[in-house]
Amino acid sequence: MLFIDWTIVIEKFVLIAVVVFGSLGIAMYSTWAERKVAALMQDRRGPNRAGPFGLFQPLADGLKLFMKEEIIPTYSAGFLFILGPCLAMITAVMTSAVIPWGDKVHFFGRDISLQIADINIGILYVFGVVSLGVYGIMIGGWASNNKYSLMGALRAASQIISYELSMGIALIALLMLTGTLSLKTMVSQQMDHIWNIAKQPLGFLIFLVCAFAECNRTPFDLAEAENELVAGYHTEYSSMKLGFYLFAEYINMFISSAVMVSLFFGGYDIPFINDAHLLQHVGTNWMAFFHIICLLGKIICFILFFMWVRWTIPRFRYDQLMNLGWKLLIPLALANMTITGVIVLWHHYGSPF
Amino acid sequence: MEALTNRVKPVDRRPMSFLEKIYLPAIMKGMSITFGHIFKKRPTINYPEKIRPFSPVFRGLQILNRDEEGRENCTACGLCAVACPAEAITMEGAERKLGEEHLYREEKYAAKYEINMLRCIFCGLCEEACPKDAIYLSETFAPANYQRKGFIYGKDDLLIPDPKTEPEAYAKAKGNRANKETVK
Numbered sequence: 008m009l010f011i012d013w014t015i016v017i018e019k020f021v022l023i024a025v026v027v028f029g030s031l032g033i034a035m036y037s038t039w040a041e042r043k044v045a046a047l048m049q050d051r052r053g054p055n056r057a058g059p060f061g062l063f064q065p066l067a068d069g070l071k072l073f074m075k076e077e078i079i080p081t082y083s084a085g086f087l088f089i090l091g092p093c094l095a096m097i098t099a100v101m102t103s104a105v106i107p108w109g110d111k112v113h114f115f116g117r118d119i120s121l122q123i124a125d126i127n128i129g130i131l132y133v134f135g136v137v138s139l140g141v142y143g144i145m146i147g148g149w150a151s152n153n154k155y156s157l158m159g160a161l162r163a164a165s166q167i168i169s170y171e172l173s174m175g176i177a178l179i180a181l182l183m184l185t186g187t188l189s190l191k192t193m194v195s196q197q198m199d200h201i202w203n204i205a206k207q208p209l210g211f212l213i214f215l216v217c218a219f220a221e222c223n224r225t226p227f228d229l230a231e232a233e234n235e236l237v238a239g240y241h242t243e244y245s246s247m248k249l250g251f252y253l254f255a256e257y258i259n260m261f262i263s264s265a266v267m268v269s270l271f272f273g274g275y276d277i278p279f280i281n282d283a284h285l286l287q288h289v290g291t292n293w294m295a296f297f298h299i300i301c302l303l304g305k306i307i308c309f310i311l312f313f314m315w316v317r318w319t320i321p322r323f324r325y326d327q328l329m330n331l332g333w334k335l336l337i338p339l340a341l342a343n344m345t346i347t348g349v350i351v352l353w354h355h356y357g358s359p360f
Numbered sequence: 361m362e363a364l365t366n367r368v369k370p371v372d373r374r375p376m377s378f379l380e381k382i383y384l385p386a387i388m389k390g391m392s393i394t395f396g397h398i399f400k401k402r403p404t405i406n407y408p409e410k411i412r413p414f415s416p417v418f419r420g421l422q423i424l425n426r427d428e429e430g431r432e433n434c435t436a437c438g439l440c441a442v443a444c445p446a447e448a449i450t451m452e453g454a455e456r457k458l459g460e461e462h463l464y465r466e467e468k469y470a471a472k473y474e475i476n477m478l479r480c481i482f483c484g485l486c487e488e489a490c491p492k493d494a495i496y497l498s499e500t501f502a503p504a505n506y507q508r509k510g511f512i513y514g515k516d517d518l519l520i521p522d523p524k525t526e527p528e529a530y531a532k533a534k535g536n537r538a539n540k541e542t543v544k
């Protein structure tokens with residue numbers, strides 16, 4: 008028609024739709040899982056009225072949020088007030104573009120790769136978009152015209168940028184080992200080989216702590232602590248705008264788990280099974296299905312871990328948090344990077360002695 | 361500074377060991393405790409399918425009593441209205457006509473008997489004041505309602521079912537009050 012390859016456009020469009028709706032669905036049921044897990048750990052039952060085991064509870068919550076009255080404070084900065092949650096949601100969903108969900112499927116005679124964009128700066132793109140996510144919080148806090156929201160937004164922004172540094176440095180050590188930024192290549196390096204967690208345990212620990220801080224998740228959730236700043240940067244929001252902020256946090260959690268699994272735990276590699284042999288037995292499409300199930304299983308384990316930690320540990324005070332980020336994690340990440348560098352060079356050039 | 365009592369205990373102020381300073385072993389221990397709680401038995405019950413039983417002297421909704429032949433006990437004497445500290449009971453008396461002997465015990469009965477549940481404090485003083493064993497507090501709650509006038513319970517809301525016409529409902533409404541038939 009117009010010299011555009013329509014098949015690629017449709018293929019990518021369908022993939023994007025599936026990934027976005029999938030992550031929205033998983034974020035929705037993360038809220039259900041959060042309440043159930045919290046209840047189980049606190050000797051009670053959690054929602055079990057709306058549908059069997061309370062499975063329709065997220066639908067009820069979503070409906071409630073839509074039905075609430077949209078309150079926009081008179082003195083808030085109009086356009087920015089609405090932009091804040093939108094930015095948070097957009098950046099949360101945009102990061103899902105580079106995660107490899109599986110290898111490839113074979114439909115209609117074509118090989119469709121299950122990654123929306125296999126750019127060769129994969130992980131750097133994720134970092135860039137996560138940094139943009141800070142804007143969503145800052146704009147939300149500023150546009151609320153409320154000094155407590157502003158304080159909450161400032162705290163959240165400073166927390167995120169402090170922990171991004173150590174996340175990046177911990178990642179550099181990993182990149183020295185893998186030699187590539189593309190997530191797909193990293194996953195295929197870990198298929199049927201040793202996972203990166205065994206090569207970089209300290210790096211994983213630092214990355215994990217920083218992922219908690221990036222998602223504003225306990226123990227780092229003073230930006231939205233209920234008993235400290237009313238509700239922090241989302242005090243003045245009601246109805247679906249608040250829903251967007253809360254949802255963006257769950258989507259962030261999901262995507263952070265996906266990134267951690269892809270980097271350190273082998274992505275969609277099924278553990279203890281030789282995937283190459285299995286591929287010859289079952290064929291491409293079934294293999295892709297198993298890969299996706301395996302990846303989702305690992306991500307769910309991580310999400311449950313996030314929730315487990317939330318309901319165990321009390322939250323940090325602001326100065327303790329900054330102390331941890333700057334005075335402990337950055338030197339530790341730097342030390343990790345230096346030691347990894349030394350070992351890589353030793354391995355490469357033989358002993359210098 | 362001297363200690364104020366002799367029950368002073370020395371506080372452990374040793375500096376934290378390395379394992380304590382990194383917090384990770386303590387976090388792991390806390391997480392294993394939380395994990396253990398997932399598998400413990402929960403004390404929550406699924407209300408309203410299961411209800412925790414009340415004691416026999418629980419003071420719930422009022423019930424206007426009848427005797428075994430089905431005649432209403434209440435004679436509209438007004439002692440319960442006087443005894444009520446919240447002034448929740450109002451009544452109007454009426455005279456028993458010739459054909460109504462099977463309905464009412466005595467010659468005077470309560471034509472209109474209303475309890476305002478929003479005022480009632482469920483103290484049970486009306487039960488203690490009644491000379492005819494005509495009102496007592498049962499085990500049910502006062503259910504919720506959307507409007508104020510739904511809370512003013514009239515005689516047909518409060519009266520116990522007739523033992524002649526509906527014996528099972530009568531027995532169910534009597535509950536285990538037979539156990540607390542004290543002397544009046």
